[in-house]
Amino acid sequence: MYVVFSANQESAEGMEExxxxxxxxxxxxxxxxxxxxxxxxxxxxxxxxxxxYEEAAILGLIKTKHSQKKKCRCxxxxxxxxxxxxxxxxxxxxxxxxxxxQKRNSNR
Ligand SMILES: [Zn+2]
Numbered sequence: 001m002y003v004v005f006s007a008n009q010e011s012a013e014g015m016e017e018x019x020x021x022x023x024x025x026x027x028x029x030x031x032x033x034x035x036x037x038x039x040x041x042x043x044x045x046x047x048x049x050x051x052x053y054e055e056a057a058i059l060g061l062i063k064t065k066h067s068q069k070k071k072c073r074c075x076x077x078x079x080x081x082x083x084x085x086x087x088x089x090x091x092x093x094x095x096x097x098x099x100x101x102q103k104r105n106s107n108r
Pocket of ligand 1: 049050074081
């Protein structure tokens with residue numbers, strides 16, 4: 001335990017806490033795509049609602065919906081995001097690496 005003396009130090013501490021949070025949540029992350037129900041290979045994160053999908057699955061769903069002139073709802077049950085766009089999706093590099101590492105371990 002230590003005392004924070006300045007605002008700068010406080011923000012540095014905040015960043016450390018964020019790292020810890022990521023480490024904790026990653027152990028609980030479920031690698032299954034809500035669309036395909038299989039383990040994701042290229043996990044795309046929706047920056048609007050923070051849900052994850054397999055890249056090909058979510059892009060296919062968006063295309064299908066948009067070709068029907070419909071909005072693409074987030075496929076995660078209980079999610080309030082009713083307009084998922086391709087531009088909201090970002091590749092989750094950290095999770096992708098995690099999945100690859102896990103695969104390597106389970107193939108042993
Ligand atoms: Zn969502």
